[in-house]
Amino acid sequence: MAEGRSSNFRHQTILEQLSSNGQVFVHDLAEYFNVAQETIRRDLTKLESQKLLKKVHGGAVNIQSKFERNFSERAKVAIDEKKAIAVKAAGVIKSGDTLFIDFGSTTVEFSQSVKMINNLTVITNSPVIASIMQENPTIETILIGGQFIGSQYACLGAIALRNISELFADYAVIGVGAIDVNRGIMDQNVDEAAVARKMLENSDKLIALADSSKVNKHAINLVTGWEDVDILVTTSKDFKIADKRSAIKTKIILASTGSDAE
Known part of the structure; x- marks a missing residue:
């Protein structure tokens, strides 16, 4: 202090x-x-x-x-944590699943892990993630169009939302800007939050990814409350959802870096 x-x-x-x-x-x-x-x-x-x-x-x-660090800057933060989260989250996915994946530094790491699973269908608004998935020829990749925002390496806006609304998936895998124990998962960027919200609306289950720097924070846009979060994968050992009713639904998976005990 x-x-x-x-x-x-x-x-x-x-x-x-x-x-x-x-x-x-x-x-x-x-x-x-x-x-x-x-x-x-x-x-x-x-x-x-x-x-x-x-x-x-x-x-x-x-x-x-412009209210959001660009990807190159975000990718440098908590790299080991993001890799650990990616491995744990990929362990939930099985061959034959269909995934929405939004763009973020943690979801890029997730994509590197999940690309090892054959026969997936991946729907993403990120050319970077689409390119990663193409390294496995058994994965069918659908790239969502829209206004391309270079600083976020993603397609956003009304066209992207309309494209997402026509597709459905088993899981939406969402990178989190902030997680609030009372409110749920949040994002600082309005357009990114809208894409994440539409992906989860058109999915059976939501997997949220958050390293410890995002925990017990808040941002200006609520993506969704805890009642809609099926799985939270995080490196924060002490995080607990305030709403006990929502906590019953949300499964928290703890990811550990190499220096931590499992």
Whole structure:
């Protein structure tokens, strides 16, 4: 905990956290600096006036990334955790299954693991994931069209949503921007959240993937509540869903990195 400290120190630390994580939260910063949340809100307002960040509900995001870090930056975070999550999640899938896979750094790792399973049908809005699946000739790959967003390496928007609505799958495998113990799974990007929501609507089961950096956080878009999450694969050992009724449905699979005990 960084007790006291000047506003300049807080501002510099906030910008450093934004650079590393892409977003910050008022509650977390207030605890870290041991100051009132209103103090943090004033800090964020000041930094926004200098065009150094963008305030959102509950915190702020990196304005330089247009509210979302690009894939190259996201892919560098928690690499070992994402690989462990990918292996555990792929263990749920069996030959003959049909999958929706949305685009994200964790779902790319999942695709690298699941491509070893023969005779799948994979539906994705990501050319990157479609290319990975083509390494296994027994996998049928359907690439969803739409507006291609280069920073996210994905097709989004109305066309993508319409394409998804015409298809159905056994599983929707979704990368998570944030998971909130009370609300459910969340995303910082409106269009990505809409794609994830449509995929889960047209699937029998939802598998959500979240490394520990996403746990006990929140974002501006709710993808869905816990009542719709069938499986959560995470590296967070202490995560528990607040709603006991929803927790009955959601199976939590703990993925461990090589240095952790199973």
